[in-house]
Amino acid sequence: TEKVCHLSLCPLGTAAAPEQELLCIFGTGDLGRSLGQRLLQTGYRVVYGSRRPHSCGPLPERAQVMSHAAAAQSANLVFICIHRENYDFLETLAPELKGKVLVDVSNNVEKNLYPEANAEYLQRLIPGAHVVKAFNTLSAWALQNGPSDANRQVYLCGNNAEAKQAVSVVATKLGFTVLDRGSVSAAKELEDFPLQLFPEWRLPLRLAVGLTAFFFFYLLIRDIISVYIKEKKDISFRIMVSLANKVFPIVSLIMLSLCYLPGVIAAFLQLYRGTKYKRFPDWLDRWMLCRKQLGLLALGFAFLHVLYTLIIPIRYYVRFRLSAITVSEVRDSLTAGESLCLMQ
Numbered sequence: 001t002e003k004v005c006h007l008s009l010c011p012l013g014t015a016a017a018p019e020q021e022l023l024c025i026f027g028t029g030d031l032g033r034s035l036g037q038r039l040l041q042t043g044y045r046v047v048y049g050s051r052r053p054h055s056c057g058p059l060p061e062r063a064q065v066m067s068h069a070a071a072a073q074s075a076n077l078v079f080i081c082i083h084r085e086n087y088d089f090l091e092t093l094a095p096e097l098k099g100k101v102l103v104d105v106s107n108n109v110e111k112n113l114y115p116e117a118n119a120e121y122l123q124r125l126i127p128g129a130h131v132v133k134a135f136n137t138l139s140a141w142a143l144q145n146g147p148s149d150a151n152r153q154v155y156l157c158g159n160n161a162e163a164k165q166a167v168s169v170v171a172t173k174l175g176f177t178v179l180d181r182g183s184v185s186a187a188k189e190l191e192d193f194p195l196q197l198f199p200e201w202r203l204p205l206r207l208a209v210g211l212t213a214f215f216f217f218y219l220l221i222r223d224i225i226s227v228y229i230k231e232k233k234d235i236s237f238r239i240m241v242s243l244a245n246k247v248f249p250i251v252s253l254i255m256l257s258l259c260y261l262p263g264v265i266a267a268f269l270q271l272y273r274g275t276k277y278k279r280f281p282d283w284l285d286r287w288m289l290c291r292k293q294l295g296l297l298a299l300g301f302a303f304l305h306v307l308y309t310l311i312i313p314i315r316y317y318v319r320f321r322l323s324a325i326t327v328s329e330v331r332d333s334l335t336a337g338e339s340l341c342l343m344q
């Protein structure tokens with residue numbers, strides 16, 4: 001209350017702003033720097049813990065750098081912006097980190113690299129601290145530039161409710177929406193998130209590529225190679241536009257039907273079972289979940305079909321114009337020649 005009074009009494013409001021909270025960041029790498037910059041912009045004070053406090057790379061202005069132990073002691077919340085492979089030294093800091101909230105932001109380069117999640121490993125190294133897994137689904141770039149529509153959510157999990165609360169307050173102040181995923185046993189799942197690049201698109205995309213390849217080769221053999229063998233006519237110039245324009249609508253219609261079919265199957269299944277409160281079989285579940293992607297791909301192929309259909313008449317028109325010009329020029333020169341003859 002003293003600070004509030006002080007502020008309201010000061011007419012210009014310039015003196016003594018309320019003391020800002022001090023947060024600690026271990027590691028002065030890409031992520032540590034971006035996070036620190038963002039925290040400073042939000043109004044926090046930041047202290048870095050580093051192996052080389054005097055010779056680390058460029059850090060945001062107004063941030064302090066100290067040894068790990070000194071930095072840990074000065075703050076209650078420590079972001080561990082270090083790769084899991086280098087966590088082991090943290091064990092020696094257990095006394096300084098006792099009772100602190102440790103935020104594990106780490107990711108792995110592939111799934112199931114280690115038997116336990118990074119956050120669980122960190123908790124095992126420092127049992128006296130409260131580990132919270134958070135921010136790992138964001139990139140350093142997204143952190144530095146602040147939340148965008150695509151990157152608004154911060155997933156977190158941890159065993160200690162107060163620790164989670166403290167981290168979610170920081171995340172909210174940074175402008176993110178916090179999604180609590182439960183206890184630290186959810187950390188494995190959170191660590192796998194960044195490794196799944198658009199998982200729901202994988203199956204539909206493979207299907208689209210497979211269908212396109214299949215119909216392309218089928219039509220190539222049927223329309224072009226067979227004509228070449230039978231009639232010795234080379235119409236390979238058709239491959240680029242006419243043939244492609246046959247493939248697109250076929251693939252588009254198949255994808256569209258695949259988009260609607262699972263809904264119909266599901267409806268029949270529900271009628272057959274006489275209830276809608278029963279799980280669908282796994283294959284149907286997965287199929288239902290990628291309907292949106294199937295539909296969007298179908299739309300994409302239909303769009304290509306429209307585009308190519310518009311291109312073909314333009315091509316013919318240009319060819320027609322060219323031949324028309326040639327014909328009229330030949331005719332002109334002929335008539336000119338005739339009149340010359342007549343004059344002679």
Ligand SMILES: NC(=O)C1=CN([C@@H]2O[C@H](COP(=O)(O)OP(=O)(O)OC[C@H]3O[C@@H](n4cnc5c(N)ncnc54)[C@H](OP(=O)(O)O)[C@@H]3O)[C@@H](O)[C@H]2O)C=CC1
Pocket residue numbers: 026027028029030031032049050051052056080081082083084086089105106107108135136137138139140141
């Ligand atoms: N970069 C990104 O976009 C994202 C990164 N992450 C995670 O953040 C963590 C850090 O990533 P990033 O900043 O990119 O990595 P960097 O390699 O850029 O930085 C890692 C930092 O860790 C410290 N460090 C390195 N080796 C050791 C060691 N043997 N002992 C102690 N400290 C060491 C160093 O800091 P110093 O020299 O000061 O001690 C170094 O700057 C990783 O776990 C990563 O998975 C998560 C999401 C996104």
Ligand SMILES: [Cu+2]
Pocket residue numbers: 249305
């Ligand atoms: Cu068509």
